[in-house]
Amino acid sequence: MLGFLINRLLQAAAVMAAMTVIVFVGVHAIGNPIDVLIPPDATQQIRADVIARYGLDRPLVEQYLAFVGNLVRGDFGRSFVFNVPVAELILSRLPATAELTLLAVLGASLLGIPLGIYAGYRPRSPVSRAIMGASILGFSVPTFWIGLILILTFAVELRWLPAGGRGPTAVLLGVPWSFTSGEGLAHLLLPALNLSLFKLALLIRLARAGTREAMLSDYVRFARAQGLSELTVIRGHVLKNIAIPIVTVFGLELGSTLAFAVVTETIFSWPGVGKLIIDSIRDLDRPVMVAYLVLVTFLFVVINLVVDLVYGALDPRLRPGAAG
Amino acid sequence: MTAPILEVRGLATHFFTRAGIVKAVDGVDLAVARGRVLGLVGESGSGKSVTGFSLIGLVDAPGRIVAGSIRLDGRELVGLPPAALRALRGRRIAMVFQDPMMTLNPVLRVGTQMAMALDAHAHLPRAARRIRCRDALGRVGIPSPDERLAAYPHQLSGGMRQRVAIAMALLNEPDMVIADEPTTALDVSIQGQIVHEMQRLVADTGIALLWITHDLAVVSALADDIAVMYAGRIVERGPARDVLAEPRHPYTRGLLDSVPGEVPPGGRLPQIPGSTPALRELPPGCAFRGRCGRASAACTTMPELPAGERSVRCHHPL
Numbered sequence: 001m002l003g004f005l006i007n008r009l010l011q012a013a014a015v016m017a018a019m020t021v022i023v024f025v026g027v028h029a030i031g032n033p034i035d036v037l038i039p040p041d042a043t044q045q046i047r048a049d050v051i052a053r054y055g056l057d058r059p060l061v062e063q064y065l066a067f068v069g070n071l072v073r074g075d076f077g078r079s080f081v082f083n084v085p086v087a088e089l090i091l092s093r094l095p096a097t098a099e100l101t102l103l104a105v106l107g108a109s110l111l112g113i114p115l116g117i118y119a120g121y122r123p124r125s126p127v128s129r130a131i132m133g134a135s136i137l138g139f140s141v142p143t144f145w146i147g148l149i150l151i152l153t154f155a156v157e158l159r160w161l162p163a164g165g166r167g168p169t170a171v172l173l174g175v176p177w178s179f180t181s182g183e184g185l186a187h188l189l190l191p192a193l194n195l196s197l198f199k200l201a202l203l204i205r206l207a208r209a210g211t212r213e214a215m216l217s218d219y220v221r222f223a224r225a226q227g228l229s230e231l232t233v234i235r236g237h238v239l240k241n242i243a244i245p246i247v248t249v250f251g252l253e254l255g256s257t258l259a260f261a262v263v264t265e266t267i268f269s270w271p272g273v274g275k276l277i278i279d280s281i282r283d284l285d286r287p288v289m290v291a292y293l294v295l296v297t298f299l300f301v302v303i304n305l306v307v308d309l310v311y312g313a314l315d316p317r318l319r320p321g322a323a324g
Numbered sequence: 325m326t327a328p329i330l331e332v333r334g335l336a337t338h339f340f341t342r343a344g345i346v347k348a349v350d351g352v353d354l355a356v357a358r359g360r361v362l363g364l365v366g367e368s369g370s371g372k373s374v375t376g377f378s379l380i381g382l383v384d385a386p387g388r389i390v391a392g393s394i395r396l397d398g399r400e401l402v403g404l405p406p407a408a409l410r411a412l413r414g415r416r417i418a419m420v421f422q423d424p425m426m427t428l429n430p431v432l433r434v435g436t437q438m439a440m441a442l443d444a445h446a447h448l449p450r451a452a453r454r455i456r457c458r459d460a461l462g463r464v465g466i467p468s469p470d471e472r473l474a475a476y477p478h479q480l481s482g483g484m485r486q487r488v489a490i491a492m493a494l495l496n497e498p499d500m501v502i503a504d505e506p507t508t509a510l511d512v513s514i515q516g517q518i519v520h521e522m523q524r525l526v527a528d529t530g531i532a533l534l535w536i537t538h539d540l541a542v543v544s545a546l547a548d549d550i551a552v553m554y555a556g557r558i559v560e561r562g563p564a565r566d567v568l569a570e571p572r573h574p575y576t577r578g579l580l581d582s583v584p585g586e587v588p589p590g591g592r593l594p595q596i597p598g599s600t601p602a603l604r605e606l607p608p609g610c611a612f613r614g615r616c617g618r619a620s621a622a623c624t625t626m627p628e629l630p631a632g633e634r635s636v637r638c639h640h641p642l
Contacts, residue, residue, distance in 0.1 A: 217426065218421055218423060218426035218427045219426065219427055219428060219429040219430075221382065221421070221427075222419075222421055222427040222428070222489070222492075223429070223437075223440070223441075224382055224410075224413065225380055225382060225413055225414065225418065225419040225421075225493075226413065226414035226418065226440075226441040226444055226492060226493070226495075226496075227410050227411065227412070227413035227414030227415055227441075227444040227445055227496075228410075228414075228440060228441070228444045229410060229444065232440060232443075232444065236432070236436075236440050237429050237432070240429075240431045240432065241429065241430075241431055314431060315430070315431045316430075316431065316476040316478065316479075317430060317431075317476070317478050
């Protein structure tokens with residue numbers, strides 16, 4: 001078990017190192033941030049000063065090594081555009097995205113998994129057909145369009161919910177959150193719903209496919225032959241067997257939504273990290289881009305590690321060191 | 325013969341598929357008494373497994389029991405509401421399946437699965453539950469049952485898993501156990517052990533056992549009585565010794581001849597020509613007549629299976 005963890009952490013370090021190189025080189029290739037940072041009418045002297053200050057005159061390898069050296073000390077550098085430490089910048093935006101993502105992913109799971117199980121348990125019932133039909137919409141209708149329709153319906157026409165922004169925040173454990181107040185929650189609701197629809201559809205389909213397969217299995221038949229009630233069969237036997245693909249997708253969706261909730265954040269003017277990264281790409285704000293993508297890599301590595309550990313908890317055959 | 329614990333009369337289970345009605349079981353009569361073993365023998369597709377599932381009320385859609393009566397200790401099971409049937413399953417009538425690799429849930433500990441089977445019928449305190457499960461494992465010849473309770477199915481061998489499945493079937497002390505080819509997936513040496521174990525359990529506990537199999541060698545070692553099934557019907561029945569020594573139906577004869585052993589090594593094994601007919605388009609009359617050397621014009625009408633302990637459904641019995 002310890003060996004497994006060490007192995008995984010080493011892998012994670014290698015992935016992150018590779019990621020910094022790719023991002024660094026890639027960002028270097030797409031353009032020179034100086035053109036964005038300095039007004040076109042600046043003198044040659046100012047130009048040279050700025051370039052020297054940011055170390056942009058040195059060879060790329062040197063710049064990279066300096067960056068990595070700082071990174072190891074926990075220094076992500078300063079944003080070219082905002083002129084504040086990058087770590088601070090990202091952390092100030094992260095809670096907004098985190099609460100939005102968690103609400104969306106958890107909501108989708110709590111609703112989608114039971115619906116999917118039902119649809120798999122009674123595949124021929126009209127209710128199941130309705131669930132599956134609706135889930136196709138969740139897949140195929142683009143997020144931005146649903147977002148606009150949600151705003152039009154609930155904010156403009158019905159005036160039930162605010163159209164955008166984060167609303168008031170309250171500090172909890174040193175971090176500002178929206179979900180602690182009623183009004184903050186109202187601001188959260190529409191963007192979270194928008195984000196969750198695709199995941200909801202995905203989880204419904206996964207849970208349904210798994211349940212259908214499990215219901216036909218011999219162990220379910222054997223459980224029934226022992227007189228277990230249908231509810232016990234589903235709770236005790238089916239749920240744990242269909243959990244592996246669900247956990248996988250849950251992890252991937254959690255990671256990718258945390259990192260790239262860009263569209264929804266833009267439509268609902270949600271001040272999260274998705275908007276930050278889009279702005280930084282437009283402005284060629286290299287430190288922010290690199291730090292952000294390294295952070296995202298780290299996030300995925302951690303989520304995948306957790307998912308792997310959960311696999312072991314769910315299925316004894318997948319435990320590290322398990323025979324067979 | 326004492327009054328049978330299980331009595332089946334005219335059982336018919338049909339599958340209503342798009343392509344037509346499949347009469348998997350079409351008028352089966354069976355009777356098993358306490359402490360006795362009835363071997364239900366037949367080829368794949370003869371309807372023997374569907375008969376087993378009909379008895380515990382677990383026929384998958386689009387199949388259902390369309391006619392007949394199943395009496396367990398005098399109580400009619402056909403037409404019982406699902407909840408009442410569920411309460412009987414596992415408690416009064418239990419079933420063991422063919423493939424022990426598939427019948428245990430791979431992600432749950434043996435003890436957890438056994439506890440669920442117990443909880444389905446009785447609410448016992450934790451400690452009592454554990455003792456019941458441990459004793460059940462010990463009864464079927466599983467060494468160090470305490471450790472096995474904490475094991476996952478993949479940590480056990482095939483034979484051990486089948487023993488666990490049998491222990492689970494016996495957990496609630498049913499009157500009747502249906503065993504659907506429980507040794508088919510096992511090594512021959514393990515088969516022998518399981519058969520021996522089952523014989524001992526039947527003798528010790530007085531349960532009635534319906535042993536479904538295509539393997540006449542297993543049946544000859546275990547069964548008191550034999551019923552031979554073909555195309556959804558019983559074609560011959562009687563005490564195991566008589567049926568095996570003097571088969572009267574040409575099909576039973578063919579099955580017995582197909583068992584290697586009588587033929588010298590290297591010799592050609594006799595076989596029944598053709599294969600089991602499609603149950604969807606059974607012509608009227610004896611279903612075996614297309615494969616039978618003794619068939620005549622009379623065989624276009626269905627022969628009756630006379631009542632009685634030893635009987636055969638044939639116009640031209642041997």
